[in-house]
Amino acid sequence: xxxxxxxxxxxxxxxxxxxxxxxxxxxxxxxxxxxxxxxxxxxxxxxxxxxxxxxxxxxxxxxxxxxxxxxxxxxxxxxxxxxxxxxxxxxxxxxxxxxxxxxxxxxxxxxxxxxxxxxxxxxxxxxxxxxxxxxxxxxxxxxxxxxxxxxxxxxxxxxxxxxxxxxxxxxxxxxxxxxxxxxxxxxxxxxxxxxxxxxxxxxxxxxxxxxxxxxxxxxxxxxxxxxxxxxxxxxxxxxxxxxxxxxxxxxxxxxxxxxxxxxxxxxxxxxxxxxxxxxxxxxxxxxxxxxxxxxxxxxxxxxxxxxxxxxxxxxxxxxxxxxxxxxxxxxxxxxxxxxxxxxxxxxx
Numbered sequence: 001x002x003x004x005x006x007x008x009x010x011x012x013x014x015x016x017x018x019x020x021x022x023x024x025x026x027x028x029x030x031x032x033x034x035x036x037x038x039x040x041x042x043x044x045x046x047x048x049x050x051x052x053x054x055x056x057x058x059x060x061x062x063x064x065x066x067x068x069x070x071x072x073x074x075x076x077x078x079x080x081x082x083x084x085x086x087x088x089x090x091x092x093x094x095x096x097x098x099x100x101x102x103x104x105x106x107x108x109x110x111x112x113x114x115x116x117x118x119x120x121x122x123x124x125x126x127x128x129x130x131x132x133x134x135x136x137x138x139x140x141x142x143x144x145x146x147x148x149x150x151x152x153x154x155x156x157x158x159x160x161x162x163x164x165x166x167x168x169x170x171x172x173x174x175x176x177x178x179x180x181x182x183x184x185x186x187x188x189x190x191x192x193x194x195x196x197x198x199x200x201x202x203x204x205x206x207x208x209x210x211x212x213x214x215x216x217x218x219x220x221x222x223x224x225x226x227x228x229x230x231x232x233x234x235x236x237x238x239x240x241x242x243x244x245x246x247x248x249x250x251x252x253x254x255x256x257x258x259x260x261x262x263x264x265x266x267x268x269x270x271x272x273x274x275x276x277x278x279x280x281x282x283x284x285x286x287x288x289x290x291x292x293x294x295x296x297x298x299x300x301x302x303x304x305x306x307x308x309x310x311x312x313x314x315x316x317x318x319x320x321x322x323x324x325x326x327x328x329x330x331x332x333x334x335x336x337x338x339x340x341x342x343x344x345x346x347x348x
Contacts, residue, residue: 003285005287006231006234006238006286006287007044007048007089007090007234007238008089008092008230008231008233008234009286009287009290010040010044011037011040011041011044011089011090011092011095012092012094012095012287012290014033014034014036014037014040014095015033015034015037015092015094015095015098017033017036018030018033018034018037018095018098018099018102019098019169019333021033022098022101022102022105022331022346023331023333023344023346024346025346025348027102027105027106030098030102031102031106034095034098034099034102037092037095037099038099041090041091041092041095042090044090045088045090048090048237051241052240052241054241054244055240055241055243055244055245056240056244064197064239064240064242064243065239067183067195067243068181068183068197068239070183071181071182071183072181072183072199075181075199078202078232079199079200079232079235079236080232080236082202082228082229082232082233083229083232083233083236084229085226085229086226086229086230086232086233087121087122088122088233089230089233089234089237091118091121091122092122092225092230093119093120093122093123093126093129093224093225094224094225094294094296096115096116096118096119096122097115097116097119097126097128097129097224097296099112099115100112100113100115100116100119100132101167101331103115104136105329105348109136109139109140110140112136113133113136113137113140116129116132116133116136117133119224120133123223123224123225125222125223126222126223126224126296127153127156127222128221128222128224128296128297128298129224129296130149130152130153130156131153131156131298132298133145133149133153134146134149134150134153134155134156137149163300163301163302163303163305164300164301164302164303164305164323164327164328164329164330165298165300165328165329165330166212166297166298166299166300166301166308166323166330166332167296167297167298167329167330167331167332168210168212168221168296168297168298168299168310168332168334169294169295169296169331169332169333169334170209170210170221170294170295170296170297170310170312170334170335170336171291171293171294171295171334171335171336172205172207172210172291172292172293172295172312172335172336172337173203173204173205173207173291173292173293173336174203174205174288174289174290174291174292175203175227175228175231175286175287175288175289175290175291175292176200176201176202176203176227176228176231176232176286176292177200177201177203177284177286177288178198178199178200178201178282178283178284178285178286179198179199179200179201179284180196180197180198180199180281180282180284181196181197181198181199181282182195182196182282183195183196183197195243195246196246196281196282197239197242197243197246197282198235198242198282198283198284199235200228200231200232200235202228203292205292205293206314206315206338207312207313207314207315207336208313208314209221209222209295209312209313210295210297210310210311210312210313210334210336211310211311211313212297212299212308212309212310212332213308213309213310213311214299214301214302214305214308214309215301215302215305219297219299220297220313221295221296221297222295222296222297223293223294223295224294224295224296225293225294226292226293227290227291227292227293227294228292228293231286291335301323305323306322306323306324306325307320307321307322307323308320308321308323309321310332310334310341310343311341312336312341315336317336317340317341318341319334319341319343321343321345322345324347327347327348328348329347329348330345330346330347330348331345331346331347331348332344332345333345333346
C-alpha cells in the first residue's frame with residue numbers, strides 16, 4: 001500500500017517546503033506553501049472528526065484505552081506524558097512562525113502578527129515567538145497588546161534594535177520510530193483475537209539547543225516543535241480510529257476461526273487463532289528523516305557586524321556565518337547530527 005503519511009507529517013511537508021522556497025529566495029513560492037499549510041490543517045481536522053464519529057460506531061463498545069493499558073501500561077503512560085504539551089496537531093507552531101516570517105519579509109507586519117498569535121497558542125513556551133509578539137506589537141502601535149505580552153513574558157531581549165534581522169532555524173536529533181504492540185481482544189461470544197497497533201520508540205539526542213554568538217553575547221534557540229510530543233499526540237488521537245478498524249477485522253477473523261473450529265475441531269480453532277495473530281500487523285512506516293525537535297532564535301545584530309557564530313550545545317559543533325554588508329535579513333538553516341552541524345544561509 002502507498003504510504004500516505006500521518007496528519008502532522010503532511011503539515012510539516014508544507015512548512016518545510018516554505019522554508020525551502022525561502023532558502024531559494026522565492027517569497028511567492030513560500031507564500032503558496034503557507035496557504036497550503038493552512039488549508040491542510042483545516043482539512044485534516046475536519047477529516048479526523050468524521051473518522052472519530054465513524055470509529056465510535058465500528059468499535060462495538062470495545063475500549064482501546066483499556067486494551068492498550070492491559071497490554072503495556074508503561075508505554076501508554078509514556079505516550080500520554082509526551083503528548084501533554086501539544087494542544088492539537090492541527091495547530092503547528094513551526095508552520096505559523098515560518099508564515100509570520102514570510103509575511104514580514106513581504107512587508108505585511110499585520111499578517112505576521114496574526115500568525116504569531118496563533119503560533120504562541122500552539123507553543124506557549126517559545127521564547128522567540130514571545131519576543132516577536134512584543135516587538136511587533138510595539139512596531140504596529142498596539143500599546144495595550146505590548147503591555148499584555150510584557151506582563152505575560154517579561155521584557156525579553158532580542159539583541160540590538162534596528163540592526164540586521166537574523167532568523168535561525170535549528171533542528172537536531174531524529175524523530176521517533178514505530179514498533180508493534182500486539183495484544184488480544186476478548187470476544188463477546190467467547191475466546192479472543194489478536195490485534196496489533198503501532199507505538200513509538202523515542203531516540204535520545206545528545207543536543208539540547210543552539211547558541212548564536214555576536215560580539216560576545218549569546219542568544220539561545222528555543223523549541224517551537226517537539227516532534228516526539230506531536231507524534232505522540234497524533235498517535236493517541238488516531239488510536240480510536242486504528243482500533244475500530246482492527247476490531248472490525250478481528251470480528252471477521254473470529255467468525256472464520258469459529259467456522260474452522262466447527263469444521264475441524266481444536267486443530268481448526270488453533271489454526272485460526274494463529275493465523276489471526278500472524279496476519280495482524282501494525283503499519284510501522286513513518287517519515288524517518290524528521291528531526292527530534294525544531295528550535296528557533298530571532299535576534300538583531302549591529303549593522304557593522306560581519307560574522308556570527310552558531311554552536312550546538314553541549315556537543316560543541318560550530319559554524320561561523322558571514323554577514324554581508326547591507327544585509328537587512330539573514331536566514332540561517334541548520335541541522336545538528338552525529339556527523340556535525342550542517343548549515344545554509346540566505347540573505348534578503
